[in-house]
Amino acid sequence: MTKTTKPKAIATSQIISSRNTAVSTQRQPMQRAIRAVYDSRNASDKPVDVSKLLDGLNQPAFAQLRRQVATAHIKGIALFKCGQCCEPVFLTAGEGARGDGSTGFFRHHVGDKACSWRTGETLRSEGSVQFGGNQEGERHRQLKQLLENSLRSDPGFSDIVVEQRVPTESGETYRQPDLMARHGNQLVAFEVQLARPSLRTVVEREAFYASRGIHLIWVTSSNDVFNLGAQAFRDLYFAEGGRIFAVDEASAQRSMEMGKLHLQELTIEPQVQPPYATFNVWKAETVGRNIIFMPKTERHWAGRAKYGQRLQEQISSFDPALVHRLRHAAAKGFADSASSKDWNKLSEMLGGVDFTTAMADGVDAILLLLLRIEILAHCQPDQVRDLKEKAHRQIMAILRTSSGRHWLALIELVAGIVPRLALFGSAEVSTAITALKQDDRQLVNLHLRHRRMLSALCPWLAFDLLAAAPKRKTVQRLALRSNDS
C-alpha cells in the first residue's frame, strides 16, 4: 500500500486559503527578447505572439514542444523562426525556471547573423552540466557497477559490455553507452544519467540508438530526486509519461535475489491531500523486465493513464460517487441545483475553483464538449463523422462566446490527444482558430485556472493539465508488486 507522509514544508501558495482567482491575480506576462516567431505548423504566414504560444503550456506540453523543436532541428528542419530576422530559433526554459511555458522563451542559435532581438537574450545555459573531460563522478561509477551486477545476475542477458563503442552505420562516428547487453535478439543500451544532459544530446542519442535498432534505457539515481526538477530531466521523463528508471542498492539486491533484472521506477503521481491543493510527488517502485522493456510509446500512454487513475482513486477514497455524480450533472448542463454543492465539495478537496466562478468562465460548456469528445474517441468508426461534426459545432459555439478565445489552448491540447477531433478537417473551425490567433488581446488561459476540476472530471486530461516535477525531494516508496516478473 502507499505510504503517505505529510509534506514537511509546504509553500503558502499551495495552501488552499483563497479560491478567488480573479484575472488580476495572474502572473505578470514575461518579457521575452524574441516576442514573435514564425510557426511552421501554422497555415498563416504572419508571426505569432510568443506569449500566446507558450504561456498556456504546462510542463508536459512545454517539454514536448522543446523535444519537437530539437528533433526537427537535428533533421535540418526549423519549426520556429525569429519574427524579426527569420533565422531558426530554439525553445529554452532558462535556469531555475518554473519549467512550464510561462517562463519559456526562444533563443537564436549561436553564430547566427545579428538580430535586434538578440539584445537582452540570456546567455546562460539551461543547466546542462556535463562531467568535465574524463572525470566521471564517483557516484556515476558506483551506479554503473550496480547496474552491471544487476545485469550479470540475470541469465537472460548476454554479451554485457561496459563503455563499448557503437559505430554509426557510415562508421564515421560512434556512441559509447555506459552499458550494453543482449537480451534474446534485442540489443539494449543503458545510459546512466546524473549530470543534466542537453536536450540535443538526448534527442541525438535516442535517434542514434533507434537507427541501429538498439533499445535505449535512461537510468538515473533514486537518491537525487532534487536534480530531477531540472529541465534536462523533465525532457526525459515527460516523454515517457512522467516516468524514469533508477538503479540503487535495493534494486540491485532484488535483481540478485530473483536472478532477474530489476530497476527502480520513479513515477510522478498526483497527491490529493486536503487542505493542500493537489500537488505532485515521486513514487518509487521496483520493477522487472516487463516494465523495463515496455516500448516507449506504450510506456508513455500507460504513464499518463495511470496518473489520471491515481487521481481518481484518491478522490474516491474521500467520496466514492462524487466524480460520477458530477459527470452526470455536467452531461445535463448542471441543471440540477444540487450540483453546485457537489462541485464545491470536490473543488475544496482539490484546491480547485468554486462553482460560481467556473460557470461564469464557461466550464459547463467545456465539460459538455469534453464528455462528447470522450465518446468520439471511443466510438465505432461509422459514428466518427457524425460525432466529430457535433463536436465541431460545439467548438464553434464556445469560440463565439466572450470567454471562448481563452479556451482555445485547451481545445488544441485535446485535439492533440484525440486525433479523431481533426480540428483542421473543418474549414469553419480552422478559420476561426486562425483568426483568434491573430487577436491581439491578452489571453487568460482558462484551462490553467480550472485544471484541477477538469482533471478530476476528465482523468484522461489529468497528466497534461496537472503533472509537474515534484517540488520536494521526498520519494514515497511503494511496496513491491507481487506480480513483478
Ligand SMILES: [Zn+2]
Ligand atoms: Zn532574430
